[in-house]
Amino acid sequence: MIVAAGPVIPNFGRGSPCEVNNGTFCTDWVRAHWSDTLQPALVQHIELALIAVAIGFAIAFLLALVGLRVRVLDAPIGYWADFLYTIPSLALFQLLVPITGITVLTVEIALVSYTLLVLYRNMVEGLRAVPAEVIESARGAGFTRTQTFLRVELPLATPAIMAGVRIATVSTISIATVAAFVIPKGLGYPLFIALREDVFKTEIFAAGALAVALALTADALLHLLERALTPWTRRVRHA
Amino acid sequence: MATQAAELVFDEATKLYEGREEAAVDRLSLAVPAGDICVLVGPSGGGKTTALKLVNRLITLTSGDIRIDGTSIMEHDLTELRRGIGYVIQQVGLFPHMTVGANIGTVPRLLGWPKQRIALRTEELLELVGLEPEDAKRYPAELSGGQRQRVGLARALAANPPLMLMDEPFGAIDPIVRMRLQDEFLRLQHELRKTVVFVTHDIDEAIKIGDRIAILREGGRLAQYDTPAAILEHPADEFVAQFVGGDRALKALALHRLSELELRPVAEADGAPRVREDTTLRDALARFVSEKSEVLLVVRADGTPAGAVAREDLLR
Numbered sequence: 361m362i363v364a365a366g367p368v369i370p371n372f373g374r375g376s377p378c379e380v381n382n383g384t385f386c387t388d389w390v391r392a393h394w395s396d397t398l399q400p401a402l403v404q405h406i407e408l409a410l411i412a413v414a415i416g417f418a419i420a421f422l423l424a425l426v427g428l429r430v431r432v433l434d435a436p437i438g439y440w441a442d443f444l445y446t447i448p449s450l451a452l453f454q455l456l457v458p459i460t461g462i463t464v465l466t467v468e469i470a471l472v473s474y475t476l477l478v479l480y481r482n483m484v485e486g487l488r489a490v491p492a493e494v495i496e497s498a499r500g501a502g503f504t505r506t507q508t509f510l511r512v513e514l515p516l517a518t519p520a521i522m523a524g525v526r527i528a529t530v531s532t533i534s535i536a537t538v539a540a541f542v543i544p545k546g547l548g549y550p551l552f553i554a555l556r557e558d559v560f561k562t563e564i565f566a567a568g569a570l571a572v573a574l575a576l577t578a579d580a581l582l583h584l585l586e587r588a589l590t591p592w593t594r595r596v597r598h599a
Numbered sequence: 600m601a602t603q604a605a606e607l608v609f610d611e612a613t614k615l616y617e618g619r620e621e622a623a624v625d626r627l628s629l630a631v632p633a634g635d636i637c638v639l640v641g642p643s644g645g646g647k648t649t650a651l652k653l654v655n656r657l658i659t660l661t662s663g664d665i666r667i668d669g670t671s672i673m674e675h676d677l678t679e680l681r682r683g684i685g686y687v688i689q690q691v692g693l694f695p696h697m698t699v700g701a702n703i704g705t706v707p708r709l710l711g712w713p714k715q716r717i718a719l720r721t722e723e724l725l726e727l728v729g730l731e732p733e734d735a736k737r738y739p740a741e742l743s744g745g746q747r748q749r750v751g752l753a754r755a756l757a758a759n760p761p762l763m764l765m766d767e768p769f770g771a772i773d774p775i776v777r778m779r780l781q782d783e784f785l786r787l788q789h790e791l792r793k794t795v796v797f798v799t800h801d802i803d804e805a806i807k808i809g810d811r812i813a814i815l816r817e818g819g820r821l822a823q824y825d826t827p828a829a830i831l832e833h834p835a836d837e838f839v840a841q842f843v844g845g846d847r848a849l850k851a852l853a854l855h856r857l858s859e860l861e862l863r864p865v866a867e868a869d870g871a872p873r874v875r876e877d878t879t880l881r882d883a884l885a886r887f888v889s890e891k892s893e894v895l896l897v898v899r900a901d902g903t904p905a906g907a908v909a910r911e912d913l914l915r
Contacts, residue, residue, distance in 0.1 A: 491690075497688060500655055516696055595740055
């Protein structure tokens, strides 16, 4: 097991009576350690998740283009993404560390792997669900293949693609806490420290709540983005 | 491509699909004069939609040629060819993510028209097909089936193409709205004078819409190509006679109006029921039956008597 190095003195071994008694939630600890512990961990967490989803999106997009063009490859790509998704994260870290070391790279490879399944499947399904007559009328109107893809197929697949991005983002934010087993980064790190130090409740609750809040905020923002990108989905005939 | 109507010629046009013995379109040769509506009609498997899609190369010719104003479709750049041909399909195929206005402006945008010109053209087309200017901002999902098909027609007309391909454009629309769309389309065509290839499986629609009708039979072979009247009055063979139906004599009556007849003196219709001179002979016959009358008084649009018509006049 790879374990990141932590501070020698437990966080709650000093400070206010609440902290010393390991009370359920000590707001003074949160206030005192926001800028040196929680805020940096939150920023690192956002970075880890953002990079993972962005790279995952790019890879899944390329794979989807291949899977759609070369039909026989769709199933193998899907199963491969399935397989990656089923590897437990801790096991994957163990497999990767000998190759990529105790680095951000190791963590990102794992996080990216977990985004591929949902992103790939949603992209392929979304693009495949574009009605044939819409594509035919685009071709008939004189769109080139690329224009048909960019101006018709991609916009129409956006709801499905965005659904995939939202699931991938929320699950990556959740899984990224496990990164602390490899590197001292992200909201998993304060959690990890607090668990090691005889379960310091305040730090666990604070870091956990931040992870949940981050996931919900990201989901809400992506929902707004999806609405902005797909105005037509909310208009139906009122007759 | 010119904005005037174009002459369209099928020259031994053939489509063979690999692994299938029978051709989808078999050495189809016919000429559509500029400004005419040619209806392709026939049973399913007759290759009418295939023949249509050969023209804008959504399906590629196996052999033979198709020429627009003398130039082979194979010599045109593919996208330019398509941008110069209006295309309307049964399922309409409007872009659901674009407003009605953006749908109509599709080809002008591809052709790089300035925004102002596209906006003016869109407004003009909405009026032409009987939609409101406000409809430009709506999405296809907000429209009825009939309205969508109007938008589909406007989109195909946007860049004023000399040739229109219409694949069962009114096929998915209820009969009453379909009749209205057919009438409006004919009124439009009277103004615009496009060359139109129109696919339908409905012989009545073919007779109503077509200047000329091409009847295709199984295996994509042309059974007869002629005016509606000639096909009804002189079907080329048993297949055509069967396809146009046992009531073809009645259908032929629908092609003529009372005003085309040599009428009897008004005096012969003293006290007889009145009928307008633009009534078709078929409807006039129905009047004879329903009025149980031997003679009808034919009147002009302004109500003044034009003459008399007797039942036996229609049967000649």
